[in-house]
Amino acid sequence: MKTVIIKYNAGNVQSVMYALDRIGASYLYTDDEAEIRSADKVIFPGVGEASTTMSYLRNVGLDKVIPSLKQPVFGTCVGMQLMCRFSEENNTECMGIFDVDVKRFPAASGLKVPHMGWNNITGYQSPLTAGIPDNAYVYFVHSYAAPICDYTIASCDYALPFSAMLHKDNFYAAQFHCEISGNAGQQILENFLKL
Amino acid sequence: MLTKRIIPCLDVKDGRTVKGVNFVNLRDAGDAVELGAMYAAQGADELVYLDITATVDGRSTFIDLVRRVAQTINIPFTVGGGISSIADVSALLHAGADKVSINSAAVRNPDLINELSLEFGSQCIVVAIDTRYVETENGFEHIVHTHGGRKATEIRSIPWAKEVEERGAGEILLTSMDTDGTKNGFALELTATISGNANIPVIASGGAGNMAHFYDVFTAGKADAGLAASIFHFREIDIPDLKEYLKNKDLPIRMTR
Numbered sequence: 001m002k003t004v005i006i007k008y009n010a011g012n013v014q015s016v017m018y019a020l021d022r023i024g025a026s027y028l029y030t031d032d033e034a035e036i037r038s039a040d041k042v043i044f045p046g047v048g049e050a051s052t053t054m055s056y057l058r059n060v061g062l063d064k065v066i067p068s069l070k071q072p073v074f075g076t077c078v079g080m081q082l083m084c085r086f087s088e089e090n091n092t093e094c095m096g097i098f099d100v101d102v103k104r105f106p107a108a109s110g111l112k113v114p115h116m117g118w119n120n121i122t123g124y125q126s127p128l129t130a131g132i133p134d135n136a137y138v139y140f141v142h143s144y145a146a147p148i149c150d151y152t153i154a155s156c157d158y159a160l161p162f163s164a165m166l167h168k169d170n171f172y173a174a175q176f177h178c179e180i181s182g183n184a185g186q187q188i189l190e191n192f193l194k195l
Numbered sequence: 196m197l198t199k200r201i202i203p204c205l206d207v208k209d210g211r212t213v214k215g216v217n218f219v220n221l222r223d224a225g226d227a228v229e230l231g232a233m234y235a236a237q238g239a240d241e242l243v244y245l246d247i248t249a250t251v252d253g254r255s256t257f258i259d260l261v262r263r264v265a266q267t268i269n270i271p272f273t274v275g276g277g278i279s280s281i282a283d284v285s286a287l288l289h290a291g292a293d294k295v296s297i298n299s300a301a302v303r304n305p306d307l308i309n310e311l312s313l314e315f316g317s318q319c320i321v322v323a324i325d326t327r328y329v330e331t332e333n334g335f336e337h338i339v340h341t342h343g344g345r346k347a348t349e350i351r352s353i354p355w356a357k358e359v360e361e362r363g364a365g366e367i368l369l370t371s372m373d374t375d376g377t378k379n380g381f382a383l384e385l386t387a388t389i390s391g392n393a394n395i396p397v398i399a400s401g402g403a404g405n406m407a408h409f410y411d412v413f414t415a416g417k418a419d420a421g422l423a424a425s426i427f428h429f430r431e432i433d434i435p436d437l438k439e440y441l442k443n444k445d446l447p448i449r450m451t452r
Contacts, residue, residue, distance in 0.1 A: 011316055014291045018266045047316060111197075112394050114318060114365065117419065118198045118240055118449040137198065137449040139271055141318045141365075158197055180271045180293060182235075182451070 003193065004039035006066070007031040009056040010078060011047030019179035023190050033065050040071055041193055046078030050102075050144070051090035054082055067097050072195045073171050080166060080173035081144060089144050097171050100149040100163070109159035114143045119156050121164040121176075126153040128165065128172055128191045138164070138174075138181035145175060196447040199413045200240035200420035201434060202398060203427040205230060207276075208248050210256040212428075228263045234427070235268045237434040238451040242268070243296070243368075243422060246276030258290050265291020273321055275368075279303075284311055288319065296368055298323040299341040302348055305362060312363025321398075322364040326352040326385065327372040337385055344372040356389045356397075367393060368422065370400040378404025378426070386416040398422050406432060406440045413446055 005016060007029050020027050027043070028035060036042060044066060046053065057063040066073065066083070075083045082094045087102040094102070105113045120135040129136075145162035148155055154165035156175070166173040172192060178185035206213045211225040231242050244264065246257040254277070261274055274287050275296030284295050301308050301322050312320045325340045329347065337352035356367055369389055371382035381402045390397035396419035399412045403423035412418045426432045435451075442448040 011319075012288045014289055015265060015293065018291055019269065021266065022269065047318070049316070112396060112419070114395075115197065116318065116366070116396050117200055119196065137451075177271075180269060182269050186269055 001025075001040045001193070002038065003027040003041045003043065004036050005029045005043045005045060006036060006062065008053065008060070008062060009048070010045060010053055013045045013047075015177075015179045016043065016045045016076075019186065019189055023186060023193070025193055031060060031062065033061070036065060037069070041195070042066075042069055042071060042073045043192075044073060044075040044079040044083070046076060046080075046082065048078050049089060050078065050081055050087040050092040050094065053078060054087075054092050054094055057082065057095075063095055067095050070170060072192065074192045075171070075173040076179075077142065077175060077177060080175050081142075081146070083166070083171060083173055084146055087144060098146070098149070098151050098166050098168055098173070100146050100151065100166075102144045102146050104144050105159050111159050114141055115145075115158045116141045118181075119158060119176075121154045121156050123155045124153065126165070126167050126172070127195065128167075128174075128188050129154055130191055131187055132184050136184040138176040138178070138184055140176045142175060198240070198447045198449045199418075199441065200398075201238075201409070201437060201448075202241045202243055202420050202422040203234045203239050203434070204243040204245060204400070204422050204424040206245050206247050206424065207257060207260060208246075210260045213247065227260055228267050230428075231264055231272070232267050234434065235270045238438055238449070239270065239434055240420070240449055241270060242272040244272060244274045245296075246274065248276075258286055261287055261290040261292050273368075275321070275323060279307075281310060281314055284315060284320075288315060292319075294319045294321050294366070296321040296323045298325065301359065302339060302341050302350065305358065308359055308362040308364055312365070317363050317365035317395075320364050321366045321368050322359040323368040323370065324352055324356060324359070324389075325370045325372055326382075328385075340372055344370070344375070352385070353388060353392070357392055360393055360395050364395060366396045366398065368398045368400060371402060374402030375400070377402050380404065380408040381412040381416055381418070381421070383411055383416040386412060386418050390417040390419065396420065403432075406437050409437060410441060410444055410446065413441070
């Protein structure tokens with residue numbers, strides 16, 4: 001099986017690679033369109049800011065490649081947000097795979113932003129969460145979130161309910177960092193590779 | 196619900212854990228990777244590795260250790276000690292650290308906080324504040340200290356905490372040198388003041404001696420996370436027991452067993 005991690009100007013993805021090493025999966029880290037298209041599974045990780053990462057994707061044409069992929073694609077963190085329609089982070093038009101807008105957590109809630117740490121996810125509706133206990137804790141670091149919508153396959157609550165995971169056709173996404181989310185995160189990565 | 200985090204801290208010298216550790220079930224208690232993996236398995240929510248090596252050779256040993264930790268454990272970890280440049284941070288993040296903690300270098304050159312958060316994102320920049328309550332010309336004040344708490348600065352800790360947030364820190368690691376090592380509990384009032392002012396998470400450190408101290412720091416102290424070293428290393432508190440205790444007192448805690 002060929003797994004590709006999409007290379008772009010996102011922050012450090014070393015921990016994603018180590019997580020795949022731990023489950024014995026080999027992968028290619030590349031931005032080459034042909035390599036991406038020929039992969040069985042595509043991981044679109046992300047640590048960074050929406051507008052800079054999105055303009056980079058546009059410059060190299062990956063903003064057209066990613067939505068046209070047919071194999072299972074898994075976006076995480078900012079990767080997930082870039083797969084939505086729009087992000088309030090510097091008012092960024094994103095790829096629009098998921099027809100939902102990413103919004104900043106409300107400041108008035110009295111809660112700290114970013115939402116950083118372990119929080120529980122609920123309402124599982126996909127094979128990605130198979131074998132994960134109810135209310136599993138996973139590790140989040142983000143200031144923007146997608147609201148609950150038709151594509152929500154797991155939700156979380158911080159100030160208000162939001163989408164912890166999304167799914168539409170061959171596209172899957174998680175707002176949290178599977179790679180450092182303990183056994184639950186590892187299981188989700190394994191489930192994705194088994195799709 | 197977002198949980199309160201329990202964070203063991205491991206001091207590392209020449210790639211090995213210092214501070215006597217007393218774990219009968221570990222092959223090599225000085226092996227910082229093995230010890231970290233054990234804490235992760237016990238339910239630690241994050242780990243902090245502090246490099247207390249001063250030499251250049253020790254530095255590359257530490258980066259190698261960071262790589263092995265990242266390869267082994269599947270929870271977040273922060274590394275600190277002697278970090279003073281973008282290049283230092285880059286090397287540690289590329290080795291697989293999730294966050295870096297800066298202390299003296301931020302005091303010497305506060306612009307470094309802005310530069311690092313722009314370059315790598317706020318989420319991975321932790322500013323450590325070592326503070327001590329000392330007499331100044333204005334009476335007693337909380338004053339930032341550097342060099343492991345030995346050297347006083349002119350900086351007042353409470354406004355400094357706000358400044359590091361405004362400059363782009365993603366988290367504050369607050370160590371009270373007054374309570375550190377006493378086992379009499381965390382500095383609750385100061386932690387509550389700083390955490391109450393902050394819109395970023397505050398990790399409280401210094402003074403943990405029993406399980407109730409963690410309850411106090413998460414409630415009266417308003418801390419987002421509690422850090423300790425020797426009480427975990429010497430097994431005075433077992434992490435699973437601590438988490439169960441806090442959970443039973445209705446605090447949001449990530450249970451793993």
